Amino acid sequence: MIINIARKELKSLFSSPMGWVVLALLQFVFATFFVIGIDQYFQTMSGAMRPEERQGVTEFVGYSVFGIASFIMLFAVPLLSMRLISEERRQQTLTFLVSAPLTLTEIVLGKFFGLVTFLTITILLMAAMVSSLNLWADIDFGFIFSNVIGLWLLVASFSALGVYVSSTTQQPVVAGIITFVALFALLILDHFFAGDPSSTMAYLSLMRHFEPFSRGVLDTKDFLYFLLFITTFLTLTVRRLDADRLRG
Amino acid sequence: MTTITVEASELTRIYGGREAVSNVSFTLSKGEVLGFLGPNGAGKSTTMKMLTGNLAPSKGRVKICGIDIIENPKEAKALIGYLPEQPPLYREFTVDEFLTIAARLHRVNNQHIKKAVQVAKERCGLTEMGKRLIENLSKGYQQRVGIAQAIIHNPMVVILDEPTVGLDPIQIRDIRALIKELGGEHSVILSTHILPEVEMVCDHVQIIHKGQLVFNGAIDVLKQQRHGNKLLIGLNNPPENDALLKIAGVTGIDTLPSGLISVRYAEGQLPAEAIVQAAVKSGWGLYQINPDQTSLEEVFVQLTFQEQGLQEQAA
Numbered sequence: 211m212i213i214n215i216a217r218k219e220l221k222s223l224f225s226s227p228m229g230w231v232v233l234a235l236l237q238f239v240f241a242t243f244f245v246i247g248i249d250q251y252f253q254t255m256s257g258a259m260r261p262e263e264r265q266g267v268t269e270f271v272g273y274s275v276f277g278i279a280s281f282i283m284l285f286a287v288p289l290l291s292m293r294l295i296s297e298e299r300r301q302q303t304l305t306f307l308v309s310a311p312l313t314l315t316e317i318v319l320g321k322f323f324g325l326v327t328f329l330t331i332t333i334l335l336m337a338a339m340v341s342s343l344n345l346w347a348d349i350d351f352g353f354i355f356s357n358v359i360g361l362w363l364l365v366a367s368f369s370a371l372g373v374y375v376s377s378t379t380q381q382p383v384v385a386g387i388i389t390f391v392a393l394f395a396l397l398i399l400d401h402f403f404a405g406d407p408s409s410t411m412a413y414l415s416l417m418r419h420f421e422p423f424s425r426g427v428l429d430t431k432d433f434l435y436f437l438l439f440i441t442t443f444l445t446l447t448v449r450r451l452d453a454d455r456l457r458g
Numbered sequence: 459m460t461t462i463t464v465e466a467s468e469l470t471r472i473y474g475g476r477e478a479v480s481n482v483s484f485t486l487s488k489g490e491v492l493g494f495l496g497p498n499g500a501g502k503s504t505t506m507k508m509l510t511g512n513l514a515p516s517k518g519r520v521k522i523c524g525i526d527i528i529e530n531p532k533e534a535k536a537l538i539g540y541l542p543e544q545p546p547l548y549r550e551f552t553v554d555e556f557l558t559i560a561a562r563l564h565r566v567n568n569q570h571i572k573k574a575v576q577v578a579k580e581r582c583g584l585t586e587m588g589k590r591l592i593e594n595l596s597k598g599y600q601q602r603v604g605i606a607q608a609i610i611h612n613p614m615v616v617i618l619d620e621p622t623v624g625l626d627p628i629q630i631r632d633i634r635a636l637i638k639e640l641g642g643e644h645s646v647i648l649s650t651h652i653l654p655e656v657e658m659v660c661d662h663v664q665i666i667h668k669g670q671l672v673f674n675g676a677i678d679v680l681k682q683q684r685h686g687n688k689l690l691i692g693l694n695n696p697p698e699n700d701a702l703l704k705i706a707g708v709t710g711i712d713t714l715p716s717g718l719i720s721v722r723y724a725e726g727q728l729p730a731e732a733i734v735q736a737a738v739k740s741g742w743g744l745y746q747i748n749p750d751q752t753s754l755e756e757v758f759v760q761l762t763f764q765e766q767g768l769q770e771q772a773a
Binding site for chain 2: 211214215217218221222225226301302303304305306307308309310311312313455456
């Protein structure tokens with residue numbers, strides 16, 4: 211049942227220009243940074259004579275591509291997530307889902323996974339692009355893998371927050387803006403608390419937990435953080451929808 | 459054999475201290491069509507939302523084929539097809555795509571989905587529209603898609619909230635025929651404020667006013683109230699009232715401002731023939747005679763008005 215709703219969401223994304231345009235633009239941006247990354251790699255490395263100054267091509271290009279991806283997704287996810295529930299509220303189509311033999315959890319998870327599947331497509335395309343370097347060089351697949359996992363968890367967290375905000379309003383644009391601001395705040399939280407690295411607030415920053423992945427370090431603590439983040443917001447969404455039923 | 463498909467007991471819904479629906483109880487058997495009547499804001503839609511599990515009742519319970527909708531929402535909802543006031547349509551899909559999704563979400567078996575979509579389209583007269591985007595359909599066709607969506611999984615109970623709004627007269631006739639047809643094998647609940655519609659398609663009628671059931675019974679009862687025991691006659695040379703009162707069965711005479719005469723008669727007697735004979739014999743110049751029907755509207759107004767009076771008395 212979750213799959214059926216996810217399928218519906220994907221279909222809905224691809225039956226409007228929205229999905230295609232976002233997909234194309236994202237690939238355009240990533241590809242641009244990919245090309246620039248390779249270009250810079252040759253420039254930088256030709257200047258680096260000593261072996262300790264040298265850096266692998268995967269790390270160099272990957273850092274540039276995945277680094278920008280986490281930033282671009284900050285804009286892309288709110289654009290895609292804002293309509294998920296708010297639009298259904300506005301068009302009164304939520305009744306259709308609620309009247310069907312589905313639990314609210316299934317509806318919310320379906321919507322979440324529909325969006326995440328779409329974003330997974332972009333991430334996989336991006337990973338394929340970076341992996342194409344393997345034609346000319348020996349690249350570090352482990353590094354790419356860790357980056358892909360990190361980015362995936364990051365956008366899944368973005369989506370979870372987006373779904374929740376979308377469930378609180380009837381206006382997609384409002385949902386989009388709130389999601390964007392909230393994500394932005396969560397991302398740069400550790401900048402505000404840079405002076406005190408042990409601060410709890412800084413620990414909440416999404417970026418701080420994405421950063422180890424981008425260095426190629428897989429830490430269960432970070433996994434757990436993202437999973438908790440996702441579960442929290444999805445649970446809140448279910449509760450928000452349930453409140454509709456109870457309070458009307 | 460009658461199987462009870464819908465059982466609502468003491469449904470109450472409170473919005474901010476005000477009872478939008480209070481103590482509504484009824485049962486519906488298989489194959490019956492129940493009409494919900496009421497003025498705007500009477501609580502029809504709220505009741506329907508509670509029946510379909512879209513709104514939790516503040517008090518009372520709903521059972522669909524014996525399954526409690528609050529305790530086992532999934533099982534109960536699988537037995538219901540619901541068309542809300544505003545048809546829930548994804549405008550970016552084509553009719554076929556949308557109905558396929560509806561079938562899938564209502565757990566129609568994968569192999570039967572195509573067939574189910576086909577059948578639903580045929581029943582609602584949408585066969586030609588399969589490839590069209592819902593967005594581009596006229597209001598009437600969108601309404602049909604809404605109905606198709608509600609019956610696609612062949613539910614035991616079909617709940618339609620004002621299904622004929624926005625349709626042209628021919629479409630309305632089609633939809634009424636469809637509702638009658640549905641009534642054969644399913645139970646149907648429909649709400650409307652078009653009174654003749656109720657008379658045409660429903661077996662049972664409930665009139666709801668300010669959240670309270672003011673009338674609950676078979677349509678025949680309502681019809682009887684409507685017919686009353688009155689005849690309307692038109693005479694060119696009306697005699698004295700006494701002459702009319704002498705006719706067997708006649709109990710009262712009213713002369714209406716239009717010049718027509720309204721004749722009340724005792725229950726069970728039909729003095730029409732006697733009146734005609736008397737008119738011919740005495741040369742009253744009879745030019746019109748027909749049963750004087752209070753319109754359903756009047757009955758409706760009476761019922762809702764009486765209730766108001768009672769409440770005022772109580773207060």
